[in-house]
Amino acid sequence: MTSADPIFEVKDVTLRFGGVTSLNNVSLNQERGEILSVIGPNGAGKTSLFNCLTGVYLPQEGSITFHPTQTKAIKIVGRAPHRVAQAGVARTFQTSRMFNALTTFENVKIGVEAHQKTGPIGAMLKLPRTRHEEKFSDQRSHELLEYVNLTHRTNTLASSLPYGDRRRLEIARALGTDPKVLLLDEPAAGTNPSEKLALAELISRINTELGISILLIEHDMKLVMSLAQRLIVLNFGGVIAEGTPQEIQENPLVIEAYLGASDEATQ
Amino acid sequence: MSTESTVPKRRYWALNGEDARRMCTAIVGGLVLAIMTGPEGAISDPTYGVKTSLLTGHVVGYFIFGVVLGCLLTYRAKVKDGTWRRVRTARRRTMSERVTAFSSIWRYAFLAVTTFLVALISLIFADFSGPVTRNKMSVHVLEHQFLYTRTYGYLVLAVALWFVVVNQVMQLSSFKLRSLPRPVLGLSAIIAILLFSLTSDPFLPARFSWRALDPHASNSLFHHWTTYLWLILGLAVTISWLFRRDPIDGAKPARRSRALAVTPEMRIITYVAAGFIVFEAPKYLSLYWQISLYQQIGVFCLLAIGLNIVVGFAGLLDLGYVAFYALGAYVTAYFSGALPLHPPFQLNPFFIIPFAIIIAMLSGVLLGLPTLRLRGDYLAIVTLGFGEIVYVLANDWTQVTYGSAGTGAITNFNVHLLGINYVWNPVNPLSYYYLMIGILIPAIFLFDFLNHSKVGRTWAAIREDEVAAQSLGINALKYKVMAFAMGASTAGVAGVFTAVKVGHLFPNTFVLQLSITILVLVIFGGMGSIVGVLFGAIVLQWLPSYLNFHSYFGYQQADLYLYIGALLVVMMIFRPQGLVPSRRRRREILDAEEGLGSADALGAITQEQPS
Ligand SMILES: Nc1ncnc2c1ncn2[C@@H]1O[C@H](COP(=O)(O)OP(=O)(O)OP(=O)(O)O)[C@@H](O)[C@H]1O
Ligand SMILES: [Mg+2]
Numbered sequence: 001m002t003s004a005d006p007i008f009e010v011k012d013v014t015l016r017f018g019g020v021t022s023l024n025n026v027s028l029n030q031e032r033g034e035i036l037s038v039i040g041p042n043g044a045g046k047t048s049l050f051n052c053l054t055g056v057y058l059p060q061e062g063s064i065t066f067h068p069t070q071t072k073a074i075k076i077v078g079r080a081p082h083r084v085a086q087a088g089v090a091r092t093f094q095t096s097r098m099f100n101a102l103t104t105f106e107n108v109k110i111g112v113e114a115h116q117k118t119g120p121i122g123a124m125l126k127l128p129r130t131r132h133e134e135k136f137s138d139q140r141s142h143e144l145l146e147y148v149n150l151t152h153r154t155n156t157l158a159s160s161l162p163y164g165d166r167r168r169l170e171i172a173r174a175l176g177t178d179p180k181v182l183l184l185d186e187p188a189a190g191t192n193p194s195e196k197l198a199l200a201e202l203i204s205r206i207n208t209e210l211g212i213s214i215l216l217i218e219h220d221m222k223l224v225m226s227l228a229q230r231l232i233v234l235n236f237g238g239v240i241a242e243g244t245p246q247e248i249q250e251n252p253l254v255i256e257a258y259l260g261a262s263d264e265a266t267q
Numbered sequence: 268m269s270t271e272s273t274v275p276k277r278r279y280w281a282l283n284g285e286d287a288r289r290m291c292t293a294i295v296g297g298l299v300l301a302i303m304t305g306p307e308g309a310i311s312d313p314t315y316g317v318k319t320s321l322l323t324g325h326v327v328g329y330f331i332f333g334v335v336l337g338c339l340l341t342y343r344a345k346v347k348d349g350t351w352r353r354v355r356t357a358r359r360r361t362m363s364e365r366v367t368a369f370s371s372i373w374r375y376a377f378l379a380v381t382t383f384l385v386a387l388i389s390l391i392f393a394d395f396s397g398p399v400t401r402n403k404m405s406v407h408v409l410e411h412q413f414l415y416t417r418t419y420g421y422l423v424l425a426v427a428l429w430f431v432v433v434n435q436v437m438q439l440s441s442f443k444l445r446s447l448p449r450p451v452l453g454l455s456a457i458i459a460i461l462l463f464s465l466t467s468d469p470f471l472p473a474r475f476s477w478r479a480l481d482p483h484a485s486n487s488l489f490h491h492w493t494t495y496l497w498l499i500l501g502l503a504v505t506i507s508w509l510f511r512r513d514p515i516d517g518a519k520p521a522r523r524s525r526a527l528a529v530t531p532e533m534r535i536i537t538y539v540a541a542g543f544i545v546f547e548a549p550k551y552l553s554l555y556w557q558i559s560l561y562q563q564i565g566v567f568c569l570l571a572i573g574l575n576i577v578v579g580f581a582g583l584l585d586l587g588y589v590a591f592y593a594l595g596a597y598v599t600a601y602f603s604g605a606l607p608l609h610p611p612f613q614l615n616p617f618f619i620i621p622f623a624i625i626i627a628m629l630s631g632v633l634l635g636l637p638t639l640r641l642r643g644d645y646l647a648i649v650t651l652g653f654g655e656i657v658y659v660l661a662n663d664w665t666q667v668t669y670g671s672a673g674t675g676a677i678t679n680f681n682v683h684l685l686g687i688n689y690v691w692n693p694v695n696p697l698s699y700y701y702l703m704i705g706i707l708i709p710a711i712f713l714f715d716f717l718n719h720s721k722v723g724r725t726w727a728a729i730r731e732d733e734v735a736a737q738s739l740g741i742n743a744l745k746y747k748v749m750a751f752a753m754g755a756s757t758a759g760v761a762g763v764f765t766a767v768k769v770g771h772l773f774p775n776t777f778v779l780q781l782s783i784t785i786l787v788l789v790i791f792g793g794m795g796s797i798v799g800v801l802f803g804a805i806v807l808q809w810l811p812s813y814l815n816f817h818s819y820f821g822y823q824q825a826d827l828y829l830y831i832g833a834l835l836v837v838m839m840i841f842r843p844q845g846l847v848p849s850r851r852r853r854r855e856i857l858d859a860e861e862g863l864g865s866a867d868a869l870g871a872i873t874q875e876q877p878s
Contacts, residue, residue: 054738085740097735099728101851110728113721114739120749123720124713130720137721177739 005070007032007181007213008053013062015048015237022048023059024237030181030215032067035207037216037228039248041257044234046217047094050183052076053215054091055084068180086115090179092170094186094217100159104169107158108144111176112137141176148172148202164195168202175206181213182206188220196220200227225249233257289344290337297333298326549700557696559812562768564805565703566761571788571804572707572714572797573757578786579795579849580718581750582730583639584647586782587654591755593661593777594630595623595762597668600772605675608667616680616767620760627759628752635751639744654782661774674772691767699768706760715797717753726750727851780828787831791838793845802847807831 008030015023022045030036038046051057053064055076064076068088076084085091099107116137122130145151148168153161161169167187174182184203188196200223207214218224224231225245233241233248235257241248248254298321549560570592577585600606602614602622614622638649661668668674680691680702691698717723728736729743737743766772792803811827838845 056734080742081734081737082740082742085738091738093735093738097732099731099735101731102724102727106724106727110724110736110741111739113724114736114741116721118721120717120722120753123722124717126716126720134721173739 005032005067006030007034007067008215009063009065009067010049010053011063011065013049013052013059013064015045015052015057015059021237023052026062026234026237026239028232028239028242030213031230032070033207033211033213034230035203035214035216035228037218037224037231038234039218039221039224039231040234045237046234047185048237049234050091050185050215050217053084053183054089055079055081066181085177085179088178088180089183090174090177090181091183092167092174092185092187094189096163096166096170098158098161098166098169101157103155103157104150104153104161104165105141105145105155107169108141108172108176109137111173112140112144114177144172144175147175149198164191164199167191167195167199171202171206175210175212179212181215183215185217186219187216188218188223196223199223203227286341286344289340290334293337293340294330294333297329297331297336545704549697554696555816556812557700559809561696561700561703562765563808563812565700565707566765567785567788567808568801568804569703569707569710569761569764570758570785571792571800572710573754573761574785575754575789575795575797575800576714576717576757577750577754578789579800580723580726581747582726583747583750585650585751585754586647586779586786587650587652587657588754588758588785589777589779589782590650590654590657591627591631591758592762592765592781593657593774594627594755595759596766596772596777597661597674597762598623598626598759599763599766600668600674600677603676603678603766605677605771606667607665607669613678616678616763617682620763623759623763624756627762628756631752631755632748635748636744639747639751651779651782654779658774658777658779661772661777668774671774677766677770677772679770680767693768693770696768699764703764706764710757711797711801718795718797722746722749784831787835790845791835793848795851796845796847796849799845799847799849803845806846 006029008028010026010028013023013026014021024045026045026049028036038049040046048057052059053066053076059077062077066074066076066084066087066089068074074084074087076089079087099110102110113133116133118130118133121127142151142154145154148171150165150168150172153165153169158166158169167190171182171184171187187203188199191199203214203216204227206212216224216228228245231241231243231245231248232239233251233254240253240257241251243251549557552560570588574585574588577583577588597606599616599619601608602610602612602619603616604610604613634650634653638646641649662671664670665672679693680699682689691702725736725741725746728739728741729746733743765776769776788804788807789800790803791807792801793799
């Protein structure tokens with residue numbers, strides 16, 4: 001597939017942990033504005049791929065290029081995770097990682113503030129810029145909570161949120177950083193069917209209204225097929241198939257991978 | 268954690284063998300403490316000490332201590348295994364919820380008992396310089412206590428305070444302080460304030476100070492203008508209380524948040540009391556206390572709020588904090604020309620402060636950059652090592668520091684400006700004290716702003732989940748180094764203040780034990796809470812001075828760390844979050860205790876995952 005305007009270019013990435021090869025020669029491209037989904041059986045290396053894309057893991061081989069704009073190119077490999085995030089890559093985690101002792105609002109606000117300039121001196125003296133930024137981040141956080149439909153939970157502690165709300169809070173917090181691309185790691189895990197529906201709607205809104213590209217890991221096939229424009233299937237760390245939802249559903253390799261995986265699981 | 272499966276149980280009060288054993292252990296422990304702190308045996312009668320400890324009033328206090336400890340432990344054990352709860356609830360109930368769950372009879376009983384205990388405790392401490400400096404618990408002294416006016420002052424104050432606390436925190440809704448007739452309230456407030464000012468009469472021993480109320484007496488209270496100031500403030504508080512608008516009915520906030528709500532009058536009372544204590548009370552203290560107010564309490568408050576940034580806000584364990592304190596002190600010595608190395612220019616101590624800040628901060632950054640990448644335990648060890656290095660350098664590098672012989676004389680604080688010539692006088696500790704207050708109060712406010720700003724929130728985020736914080740673009744290392752440097756610079760300032768007051772520095776001031784002491788102040792008071800940390804510093808630094816002064820309970824200075832250690836153990840069992848914890852920290856500890864809660868959520872994922 002030729003990519004005119006890619007946002008992520010992953011070339012021949014190999015990631016090993018001792019004897020385990022989590023990613024084996026993985027190459028993929030994501031178009032700007034696209035919802036690309038990564039699927040695969042448990043342990044296929046999906047989360048590892050996310051960790052490479054966000055700078056958390058350092059792959060032994062290969063290169064990852066991120067294009068925040070058409071003209072800019074950033075090498076991800078070797079870049080610290082926070083600098084990758086600053087460049088415009090936001091993510092959520094497979095097991096949600098909230099700041100539990102803080103409120104929903106504070107969680108989102110931290111995301112917004114992460115990119116502001118206020119330093120300790122400004123914060124201590126409440127300098128004009130600090131106050132200005134604080135006003136902005138308050139307003140923006142409220143907007144984001146409204147966007148993900150969590151306004152009624154503004155002052156709830158993150159630890160006492162129900163599971164579905166946590167997922168959406170994590171998305172709101174990631175959106176606070178004003179990302180170019182959003183990486184979602186199994187956002188629908190542990191949510192009930194109606195929450196799933198709302199989540200699918202939220203994801204496609206983020207994509208169309210905010211113009212944010214989305215890379216999605218999800219096990220729920222119905223959700224993936226309805227949302228994603230393109231799919232990439234991983235198995236044992238390698239890409240085994242790539243294509244539209246239609247093509248993937250008919251791909252014999254994919255069917256086998258999933259059947260094989262469930263065979264293993266039942267053993 | 269399944270909540271529905273357990274059938275509602277009836278309260279089950281029966282005690283079993285284990286409870287009896289626990290109780291006996293606690294009581295025996297109390298008795299052992301009584302013997303340990305009692306008089307020593309003599310050669311003619313080795314059992315003298317034990318006999319006297321167990322047969323005189325001395326034992327009463329420790330017996331009560333043992334019983335109370337036993338009860339508390341039993342209560343905890345029973346509540347923990349669910350025997351003493353009607354219905355198992357998923358969430359642990361808060362203290363206020365437990366109390367409000369009592370029937371009204373029990374509620375009154377609770378109020379009565381706790382009030383009695385508070386009064387008793389206040390009685391024991393009311394007489395700061397009583398005639399009998401032995402055990403305060405003996406009935407004999409309690410009796411005499413009632414002859415002293417200050418006893419009544421403290422009683423009224425204690426009971427009133429307790430009522431406020433009970434009302435605010437426990438919400439004994441059927442027994443509101445405000446439901447008392449308002450004139451009674453106003454009157455009692457005025458009486459309390461009058462009695463309280465009596466106790467601060469500087470010239471008379473308080474026990475005879477009824478005389479101080481006589482306007483004609485030469486040393487009458489009414490000759491002090493400050494008395495009027497405090498009376499006016501007291502009246503203002505009372506009036507604002509009497510005419511406060513009641514909240515609109517039906518707009519009551521939820522129970523939980525009401526417990527945390529600070530009403531305006533509570534805030535005023537707090538400010539007034541704090542203002543009095545900070546600015547007025549020191550004037551009435553004896554020289555001993557004025558000195559310890561500066562050197563033991565003031566300096567340590569500064570150190571504690573500085574370390575609180577590192578430990579409380581950023582969650583980093585720093586065991587070598589005293590190194591920065593030492594650095595500040597030796598920088599002062601250097602610029603005073605008190606070291607073998609001569610400075611290019613000598614400086615007034617006021618101008619040394621910025622140098623101390625910058626040097627301590629730089630050393631904090633230099634130490635922090637490589638070490639803050641390490642995880643908690645390693646960081647503790649590296650900082651511990653750094654503390655020791657600085658100590659050893661101060662002690663052994665005689666060409667630079669004069670070593671254990673101590674430095675030369677350090678210049679005193681002085682002002683020569685616009686015709687004002689003032690040199691701080693070591694004989695008058697209060698002059699230093701007010702200077703310290705001048706630094707401490709702004710520092711408290713600045714650090715509080717910091718904690719409630721982006722920076723404070725970011726620290727909280729890093730403490731909670733560093734990986735998630737980094738995924739938002741937060742440079743965790745930068746923020747940790749920042750905390751480290753700010754803590755260090757605060758210690759540097761404290762170093763200047765100590766150096767100037769002490770006049771000569773000796774390396775053995777800056778030992779490891781001091782780092783640990785400061786850490787204890789922070790943990791005891793409540794990590795992350797500035798008020799808590801100040802409280803911890805004041806209480807824990809005051810107590811040794813107090814005990815030292817009176818040598819109560821057979822206290823000896825060498826035993827200090829034994830007691831502090833015991834106190835910490837008890838704290839960690841019953842109140843791991845510290846005396847006055849910060850909201851965030853308390854929640855974090857609750858979350859950790861309820862670890863099961865999030866495990867539950869994880870279980871839900873695995874169930875829903877197709878496999
Ligand atoms: N930090 C690590 N150390 C060692 N091995 C790891 C590490 N991270 C991942 N792996 C290994 O890499 C492989 C891929 O794991 P990964 O978490 O990426 O799978 P996944 O596709 O996300 O699976 P799931 O659907 O269960 O989330 C697994 O075999 C795992 O054990
Ligand atoms: Mg995964």
